[in-house]
Amino acid sequence: xxxxxxxxxxxxxxxxxxxxxxxxxxxxxxxxxxxxxxxxxxxxxxxxxxxxxxxxxxxxxxxxxxxxxxxxxxxxxxxxxxxxxxxxxxxxxxxxxxxxxxxxxxxxxxxxx
Amino acid sequence: xxxxxxxxxxxxxxxxxxxxxxxxxxxxxxxxxxxxxxxxxxxxxxxxxxxxxxxxxxxxxxxxxxxxxxxxxxxxxxxxxxxxxxxxxxxxxxxxxxxxxxxxxxxxxxxxx
Numbered sequence: 001x002x003x004x005x006x007x008x009x010x011x012x013x014x015x016x017x018x019x020x021x022x023x024x025x026x027x028x029x030x031x032x033x034x035x036x037x038x039x040x041x042x043x044x045x046x047x048x049x050x051x052x053x054x055x056x057x058x059x060x061x062x063x064x065x066x067x068x069x070x071x072x073x074x075x076x077x078x079x080x081x082x083x084x085x086x087x088x089x090x091x092x093x094x095x096x097x098x099x100x101x102x103x104x105x106x107x108x109x110x111x112x113x
Numbered sequence: 114x115x116x117x118x119x120x121x122x123x124x125x126x127x128x129x130x131x132x133x134x135x136x137x138x139x140x141x142x143x144x145x146x147x148x149x150x151x152x153x154x155x156x157x158x159x160x161x162x163x164x165x166x167x168x169x170x171x172x173x174x175x176x177x178x179x180x181x182x183x184x185x186x187x188x189x190x191x192x193x194x195x196x197x198x199x200x201x202x203x204x205x206x207x208x209x210x211x212x213x214x215x216x217x218x219x220x221x222x223x224x225x226x
Contacts, residue, residue: 043203098169099163101215104155
Protein backbone atom coordinates (compact mmCIF):
# COMPACT_ATOMS: atom_id res chain seq x y z
CA UNK A 1 0.00 0.00 0.00
CA UNK A 2 0.91 3.67 -0.06
CA UNK A 3 3.65 4.69 2.30
CA UNK A 4 5.11 8.10 3.16
CA UNK A 5 8.55 8.41 4.75
CA UNK A 6 9.47 11.67 6.48
CA UNK A 7 12.89 12.91 7.61
CA UNK A 8 14.27 14.06 9.93
CA UNK A 9 12.20 13.08 12.96
CA UNK A 10 13.63 16.00 14.96
CA UNK A 11 15.18 19.24 13.77
CA UNK A 12 16.70 22.01 15.84
CA UNK A 13 17.65 25.36 14.28
CA UNK A 14 18.60 28.82 15.44
CA UNK A 15 16.12 31.63 14.99
CA UNK A 16 16.55 33.13 11.54
CA UNK A 17 17.98 29.98 9.98
CA UNK A 18 16.18 27.88 7.38
CA UNK A 19 14.57 24.50 8.02
CA UNK A 20 14.00 21.74 5.46
CA UNK A 21 11.85 18.65 5.93
CA UNK A 22 11.76 15.93 3.30
CA UNK A 23 9.18 13.29 2.43
CA UNK A 24 9.14 10.39 0.00
CA UNK A 25 5.99 8.64 -1.21
CA UNK A 26 5.64 5.22 -2.77
CA UNK A 27 2.51 5.34 -4.96
CA UNK A 28 3.02 7.16 -8.24
CA UNK A 29 -0.76 7.72 -8.40
CA UNK A 30 -0.47 10.24 -5.55
CA UNK A 31 -1.57 13.64 -6.78
CA UNK A 32 -1.97 15.90 -3.74
CA UNK A 33 0.55 16.69 -1.02
CA UNK A 34 -0.43 18.84 1.98
CA UNK A 35 1.73 19.88 4.91
CA UNK A 36 0.31 20.31 8.39
CA UNK A 37 1.62 21.98 11.53
CA UNK A 38 0.49 20.58 14.87
CA UNK A 39 0.99 22.45 18.10
CA UNK A 40 0.62 20.83 21.49
CA UNK A 41 -2.99 20.08 22.33
CA UNK A 42 -4.29 21.10 18.91
CA UNK A 43 -5.33 19.44 15.70
CA UNK A 44 -3.15 19.59 12.56
CA UNK A 45 -3.36 22.93 10.77
CA UNK A 46 -2.82 23.11 7.02
CA UNK A 47 0.11 25.40 6.19
CA UNK A 48 0.67 24.74 2.50
CA UNK A 49 -0.20 22.18 -0.13
CA UNK A 50 0.86 21.28 -3.66
CA UNK A 51 -0.75 19.31 -6.46
CA UNK A 52 1.04 16.98 -8.82
CA UNK A 53 0.85 19.35 -11.80
CA UNK A 54 2.96 21.96 -9.97
CA UNK A 55 6.67 21.80 -9.11
CA UNK A 56 6.90 24.51 -6.48
CA UNK A 57 4.63 26.71 -4.40
CA UNK A 58 5.46 29.57 -2.03
CA UNK A 59 3.57 31.39 0.69
CA UNK A 60 5.65 34.05 2.42
CA UNK A 61 8.34 32.21 4.44
CA UNK A 62 7.06 28.75 3.50
CA UNK A 63 7.66 26.86 0.27
CA UNK A 64 7.06 23.34 -0.93
CA UNK A 65 8.78 21.59 -3.83
CA UNK A 66 7.70 18.42 -5.60
CA UNK A 67 9.80 16.05 -7.68
CA UNK A 68 7.40 13.56 -9.25
CA UNK A 69 10.14 11.55 -10.93
CA UNK A 70 11.92 10.89 -7.64
CA UNK A 71 8.60 10.77 -5.75
CA UNK A 72 9.66 13.19 -3.09
CA UNK A 73 8.52 16.56 -1.80
CA UNK A 74 10.02 18.99 0.68
CA UNK A 75 8.97 21.77 3.01
CA UNK A 76 11.22 24.81 3.28
CA UNK A 77 10.80 27.38 6.06
CA UNK A 78 13.01 30.47 5.83
CA UNK A 79 13.79 33.01 8.56
CA UNK A 80 12.51 30.69 11.24
CA UNK A 81 10.91 32.13 14.37
CA UNK A 82 10.30 30.56 17.81
CA UNK A 83 6.57 30.34 17.00
CA UNK A 84 7.45 27.96 14.14
CA UNK A 85 8.31 25.36 16.80
CA UNK A 86 5.82 22.49 16.40
CA UNK A 87 5.44 19.05 14.83
CA UNK A 88 5.14 19.11 11.05
CA UNK A 89 3.48 16.35 9.04
CA UNK A 90 3.62 15.69 5.34
CA UNK A 91 0.87 13.69 3.66
CA UNK A 92 -0.05 12.25 0.29
CA UNK A 93 -3.38 11.49 -1.30
CA UNK A 94 -3.82 8.93 -4.04
CA UNK A 95 -5.91 9.81 -7.06
CA UNK A 96 -9.32 8.19 -6.92
CA UNK A 97 -9.23 7.49 -3.17
CA UNK A 98 -11.39 10.41 -2.08
CA UNK A 99 -10.18 12.28 0.97
CA UNK A 100 -7.90 9.60 2.42
CA UNK A 101 -4.49 10.97 3.40
CA UNK A 102 -1.38 8.91 4.15
CA UNK A 103 0.80 10.73 6.66
CA UNK A 104 4.51 10.76 7.32
CA UNK A 105 5.69 10.14 10.88
CA UNK A 106 6.20 13.81 11.67
CA UNK A 107 9.13 16.14 12.33
CA UNK A 108 9.49 17.93 15.64
CA UNK A 109 10.94 21.34 14.81
CA UNK A 110 12.54 23.39 17.56
CA UNK A 111 13.56 26.99 16.85
CA UNK A 112 15.93 28.35 19.48
CA UNK A 113 15.91 32.10 20.14
CA UNK B 114 -16.51 30.51 8.79
CA UNK B 115 -16.43 28.30 11.85
CA UNK B 116 -13.92 25.49 11.74
CA UNK B 117 -14.38 21.80 12.34
CA UNK B 118 -15.71 21.12 15.82
CA UNK B 119 -15.39 17.91 17.79
CA UNK B 120 -17.09 16.84 20.97
CA UNK B 121 -16.26 15.90 23.58
CA UNK B 122 -12.68 17.17 23.76
CA UNK B 123 -11.63 14.73 26.48
CA UNK B 124 -13.00 11.37 27.51
CA UNK B 125 -12.03 8.71 30.01
CA UNK B 126 -13.45 5.23 29.65
CA UNK B 127 -12.67 1.77 30.99
CA UNK B 128 -11.90 -1.37 29.05
CA UNK B 129 -14.94 -3.06 27.57
CA UNK B 130 -17.02 0.09 27.38
CA UNK B 131 -18.05 1.77 24.18
CA UNK B 132 -17.69 5.40 23.13
CA UNK B 133 -19.22 7.75 20.58
CA UNK B 134 -17.40 10.79 19.26
CA UNK B 135 -18.97 13.58 17.26
CA UNK B 136 -17.72 15.83 14.47
CA UNK B 137 -19.36 18.86 12.87
CA UNK B 138 -17.71 19.81 9.57
CA UNK B 139 -17.10 23.26 8.16
CA UNK B 140 -20.31 24.66 6.68
CA UNK B 141 -20.70 23.44 3.10
CA UNK B 142 -18.25 20.57 3.48
CA UNK B 143 -19.80 17.22 2.67
CA UNK B 144 -16.88 14.86 3.23
CA UNK B 145 -15.77 13.85 6.73
CA UNK B 146 -12.75 11.68 7.48
CA UNK B 147 -11.59 10.25 10.79
CA UNK B 148 -8.02 9.59 11.91
CA UNK B 149 -6.42 8.03 14.97
CA UNK B 150 -3.23 9.63 16.26
CA UNK B 151 -0.91 7.80 18.66
CA UNK B 152 2.77 8.36 19.51
CA UNK B 153 3.72 4.94 18.16
CA UNK B 154 1.65 4.72 14.97
CA UNK B 155 1.28 8.39 14.07
CA UNK B 156 -1.76 9.53 12.11
CA UNK B 157 -3.75 6.65 10.67
CA UNK B 158 -6.83 6.86 8.48
CA UNK B 159 -9.96 5.25 9.92
CA UNK B 160 -12.71 6.00 7.38
CA UNK B 161 -14.31 8.65 5.21
CA UNK B 162 -17.97 9.50 4.76
CA UNK B 163 -19.64 11.43 1.99
CA UNK B 164 -23.39 11.90 1.56
CA UNK B 165 -24.07 9.51 4.42
CA UNK B 166 -22.10 6.72 2.73
CA UNK B 167 -18.74 5.30 3.72
CA UNK B 168 -16.46 6.09 0.79
CA UNK B 169 -13.19 4.68 2.10
CA UNK B 170 -11.99 2.58 5.02
CA UNK B 171 -8.63 2.06 6.71
CA UNK B 172 -7.21 -1.05 8.32
CA UNK B 173 -8.97 -1.01 11.66
CA UNK B 174 -11.05 -3.77 13.28
CA UNK B 175 -14.82 -3.82 13.04
CA UNK B 176 -15.05 -2.37 16.58
CA UNK B 177 -14.49 0.98 14.90
CA UNK B 178 -17.51 2.24 13.02
CA UNK B 179 -18.96 5.50 11.90
CA UNK B 180 -21.86 7.20 10.28
CA UNK B 181 -22.80 10.49 8.70
CA UNK B 182 -26.07 12.34 8.94
CA UNK B 183 -27.93 14.30 6.28
CA UNK B 184 -26.49 17.58 7.64
CA UNK B 185 -22.95 16.13 7.11
CA UNK B 186 -22.27 15.80 10.84
CA UNK B 187 -20.51 12.56 11.61
CA UNK B 188 -20.08 10.25 14.55
CA UNK B 189 -17.64 7.46 15.16
CA UNK B 190 -18.15 4.64 17.61
CA UNK B 191 -15.66 2.32 19.24
CA UNK B 192 -17.10 -0.73 20.96
CA UNK B 193 -15.44 -3.03 23.49
CA UNK B 194 -12.67 -0.55 24.23
CA UNK B 195 -9.11 -1.77 24.65
CA UNK B 196 -6.18 -0.02 26.33
CA UNK B 197 -4.59 0.42 22.91
CA UNK B 198 -7.52 2.53 21.76
CA UNK B 199 -6.21 5.40 23.87
CA UNK B 200 -5.43 8.07 21.30
CA UNK B 201 -6.31 11.45 19.86
CA UNK B 202 -9.17 11.00 17.40
CA UNK B 203 -9.19 13.62 14.69
CA UNK B 204 -11.90 14.55 12.26
CA UNK B 205 -11.23 16.35 8.98
CA UNK B 206 -13.76 17.85 6.61
CA UNK B 207 -13.48 18.82 2.96
CA UNK B 208 -15.62 19.73 0.00
CA UNK B 209 -17.09 16.84 -1.92
CA UNK B 210 -14.53 16.32 -4.64
CA UNK B 211 -11.35 14.28 -4.37
CA UNK B 212 -9.18 17.33 -4.98
CA UNK B 213 -10.43 19.25 -1.97
CA UNK B 214 -8.23 20.23 0.96
CA UNK B 215 -8.99 18.49 4.28
CA UNK B 216 -9.21 20.71 7.37
CA UNK B 217 -8.84 19.16 10.81
CA UNK B 218 -10.67 19.74 14.04
CA UNK B 219 -9.00 19.92 17.47
CA UNK B 220 -9.56 16.23 18.18
CA UNK B 221 -11.02 14.17 21.01
CA UNK B 222 -8.51 12.82 23.50
CA UNK B 223 -9.65 9.33 24.59
CA UNK B 224 -8.05 7.60 27.54
CA UNK B 225 -8.96 3.97 28.19
CA UNK B 226 -8.19 2.66 31.68
